[in-house]
Amino acid sequence: MASSKLSPSLIFLQIIFLVFNSANAQLRVGFYKDTCPKAEAIVKKVMDQVMKVAPSLSGPLLRMHFHDCFVRGCDGSVLLNSSTGQAEKDSPPNLSLRGYQVIDRVKTALEKECPGVVSCADIMAIVARDVTVATMGPFWEVETGRRDGRVSNFSEPLTNLPPFFANISQLISMFRSKGLSVKDLVVLSGGHTIGTSHCSSFSSRLYNSTGKDGTDPTLDSEYIEKLKNKCKVGDQTTLVEMDPGSVRTFDNSYYTLVAKRRGLFQSDAALLDNEETKAYVKLQSASTYRSTFFKDFGVSMINMGRVEVLTGKAGEIRKVCSKVN
Numbered sequence: 001m002a003s004s005k006l007s008p009s010l011i012f013l014q015i016i017f018l019v020f021n022s023a024n025a026q027l028r029v030g031f032y033k034d035t036c037p038k039a040e041a042i043v044k045k046v047m048d049q050v051m052k053v054a055p056s057l058s059g060p061l062l063r064m065h066f067h068d069c070f071v072r073g074c075d076g077s078v079l080l081n082s083s084t085g086q087a088e089k090d091s092p093p094n095l096s097l098r099g100y101q102v103i104d105r106v107k108t109a110l111e112k113e114c115p116g117v118v119s120c121a122d123i124m125a126i127v128a129r130d131v132t133v134a135t136m137g138p139f140w141e142v143e144t145g146r147r148d149g150r151v152s153n154f155s156e157p158l159t160n161l162p163p164f165f166a167n168i169s170q171l172i173s174m175f176r177s178k179g180l181s182v183k184d185l186v187v188l189s190g191g192h193t194i195g196t197s198h199c200s201s202f203s204s205r206l207y208n209s210t211g212k213d214g215t216d217p218t219l220d221s222e223y224i225e226k227l228k229n230k231c232k233v234g235d236q237t238t239l240v241e242m243d244p245g246s247v248r249t250f251d252n253s254y255y256t257l258v259a260k261r262r263g264l265f266q267s268d269a270a271l272l273d274n275e276e277t278k279a280y281v282k283l284q285s286a287s288t289y290r291s292t293f294f295k296d297f298g299v300s301m302i303n304m305g306r307v308e309v310l311t312g313k314a315g316e317i318r319k320v321c322s323k324v325n
């Protein structure tokens with residue numbers, strides 16, 4: 001309606017502005033160098049304190065950045081509250097996310113130092129890197145300059161986040177739709193080297209699949225027995241280590257497990273169903289502790305951190321991460 005009143009020259013000027021604006025408003029390392037020089041040091045200080053008392057939050061906080069980026073881009077929309085239970089965080093794939101209070105704590109510290117400057121979306125990206133380092137994983141320079149979105153919908157995580165039962169073609173196409181490659185898929189899946197899962201995310205592989213007694217024939221049978229001891233039919237609450245023995249250490253043992261058919265989710269096992277992902281799993285499973293996986297993970301996290309970001313004048317810098325200004 002309104003645009004029909006705009007003159008052609010005004011429309012032309014708007015297009016020029018948009019092109020100019022988007023070309024200049026990109027993420028970059030050191031975005032807060034002048035506006036909040038201590039930003040990353042402040043995040044690290046808070047994260048050091050948090051990791052000391054609650055190291056089990058490393059997994060949830062790494063996962064949170066992924067769940068943010070895949071729904072409306074890395075715009076902090078996963079953090080928004082809804083009084084009617086209609087936000088992303090109320091949606092089934094996000095009900096097992098934890099650690100929102102840590103992001104709030106970091107935000108409070110940053111608001112004290114430089115009010116209204118550092119976005120919640122950037123905080124999550126830096127926190128994801130810091131928890132990776134805290135679990136002895138790789139360091140990478142985090143690009144910053146993201147702005148916070150104002151919209152969060154219950155339905156969008158369901159259609160944008162790959163489910164645990166995704167097969168390889170679904171995984172590839174869901175990553176592709178975010179501009180991420182097959183390599184990013186197999187590398188980022190390595191994030192499952194830390195953290196825990198609820199039985200309900202894989203119990204169909206123990207009790208309701210196509211193999212003997214309802215088990216999943218692609219899951220190692222000895223491992224099935226171990227998992228059955230932990231997860232009885234219908235268990236919704238028990239947490240299981242995804243990378244048993246090194247759940248709090250970021251290493252490449254995830255790939256050793258997947259190669260041995262001990263990846264916990266169908267989506268983990270699916271990495272053996274494509275030549276490229278399978279080759280990567282095999283390569284990393286045969287590698288030593290500090291493998292190329294570390295370097296690859298940093299590169300793929302940077303790629304994921306660029307997904308559909310709001311920059312320049314788009315969005316806002318929230319004062320409180322759980323609500324729009």
Ligand code: HEM
Binds near residue numbers: 164
């Ligand atoms: C490839 C598609 C992916 C699928 C289908 C998937 C699925 C899941 C599921 C079902 C859980 C367990 C949730 C629960 O039951 O509590 C989980 C946990 C986790 N995921 Fe993924 N994930 C994927 C990719 C990623 C990526 C890209 C990352 C980060 C780079 C990531 C990091 C994590 C972490 C760290 C946990 C542990 C969370 C905790 O300790 O609470 N995942 N994932």
